[in-house]
Amino acid sequence: MTTAPLAFLKGHGTENDFVIVPDPDNAIDLPAPRVARVCDRRAGVGGDGLLHVVRSAAHPEARDMAGEAEWFMDYRNADGSVAEMCGNGIRVFARYLQHAGHVTAGDIAIATRAGVKRVHLAKNGDVTVSMGRALLPEDGVTVTVGGRSWAARNVNMGNPHAVAFVEDLDHAGDLRSAPPFSPAAVYPDGVNIEFVADRGPRHVAMRVHERGAAETRSCGTGACAVAVAAARRDGADPAETGTPVTYTVDVLGGTLTITERPDGEVEMTGPAVIVAEGHIDPSWWDTALA
Numbered sequence: 001m002t003t004a005p006l007a008f009l010k011g012h013g014t015e016n017d018f019v020i021v022p023d024p025d026n027a028i029d030l031p032a033p034r035v036a037r038v039c040d041r042r043a044g045v046g047g048d049g050l051l052h053v054v055r056s057a058a059h060p061e062a063r064d065m066a067g068e069a070e071w072f073m074d075y076r077n078a079d080g081s082v083a084e085m086c087g088n089g090i091r092v093f094a095r096y097l098q099h100a101g102h103v104t105a106g107d108i109a110i111a112t113r114a115g116v117k118r119v120h121l122a123k124n125g126d127v128t129v130s131m132g133r134a135l136l137p138e139d140g141v142t143v144t145v146g147g148r149s150w151a152a153r154n155v156n157m158g159n160p161h162a163v164a165f166v167e168d169l170d171h172a173g174d175l176r177s178a179p180p181f182s183p184a185a186v187y188p189d190g191v192n193i194e195f196v197a198d199r200g201p202r203h204v205a206m207r208v209h210e211r212g213a214a215e216t217r218s219c220g221t222g223a224c225a226v227a228v229a230a231a232r233r234d235g236a237d238p239a240e241t242g243t244p245v246t247y248t249v250d251v252l253g254g255t256l257t258i259t260e261r262p263d264g265e266v267e268m269t270g271p272a273v274i275v276a277e278g279h280i281d282p283s284w285w286d287t288a289l290a
């Protein structure tokens with residue numbers, strides 16, 4: 001039984017929005033049905049996902065891998081499922097740490113299920129994350145919507161993505177449900193699917209169906225996957241030329257800037273905003289399990 005009101009905050013990065021639950025000692029019980037209720041836009045607080053903010057030393061998945069990273073991003077999708085990484089989420093997570101006085105502007109390290117990530121909080125409000133290397137397995141899938149099919153590139157940014165280049169973003173349909181893809185065995189744990197259209201030289205726009213959430217207005221790991229897939233399609237590989245490659249990626253909720261460096265590191269820059277803070281009613285919390 002929960003007796004004290006539970007503090008939460010609400011934040012977003014390019015309108016990919018999150019409920020932030022500070023829980024330094026990892027004392028809050030977050031089964032999937034409760035996360036789904038909290039993220040419900042009508043019956044709960046509402047969000048594309050939940051950022052559970054835990055000290056690395058207090059979380060069994062982080063304490064042996066976090067190194068210098070004092071905080072662990074325990075990321076949950078809106079349906080309650082666990083995800084390895086969230087690119088917009090980690091920027092908002094860093095903004096929360098700054099807002100709460102845990103860190104100041106500058107460079108910090110944050111532990112995630114996809115490893116420790118370096119984050120730079122700039123004075124102008126932008127947040128840059130070193131997302132790690134993109135993995136590009138050869139096995140792609142075919143994605144089908146409304147009678148059209150596309151060969152989609154498999155890109156792993158810590159979490160899985162299928163990137164399909166389309167003529168018109170409307171061809172992705174309403175994205176209320178996950179677009180079918182085959183063969184299903186390529187993504188045994190499900191996949192985030194990006195639809196990408198060209199907007200100009202090294203400038204693309206995307207829509208995304210996120211695993212565990214449906215269509216969202218932005219996906220940071222997705223934007224990184226899209227930038228790397230677009231670079232390879234365009235014949236650009238920083239590892240070969242020794243020159244960084246930057247793409248502008250328009251999402252429904254704004255714009256992200258993605259740079260792939262010659263060592264393979266993918267950097268993402270974009271905004272991160274805290275919009276509200278409050279308390280969850282403890283009696284609602286106790287019943288929010290279905």
Ligand SMILES: N[C@@H](CCC[C@H](N)C(=O)O)C(=O)O
Nearest residue numbers: 083086087088159219220221
């Ligand atoms: N919105 C996120 C990705 C969140 C996780 C994703 N839905 C998954 O299950 O892999 C981002 O900004 O990267």
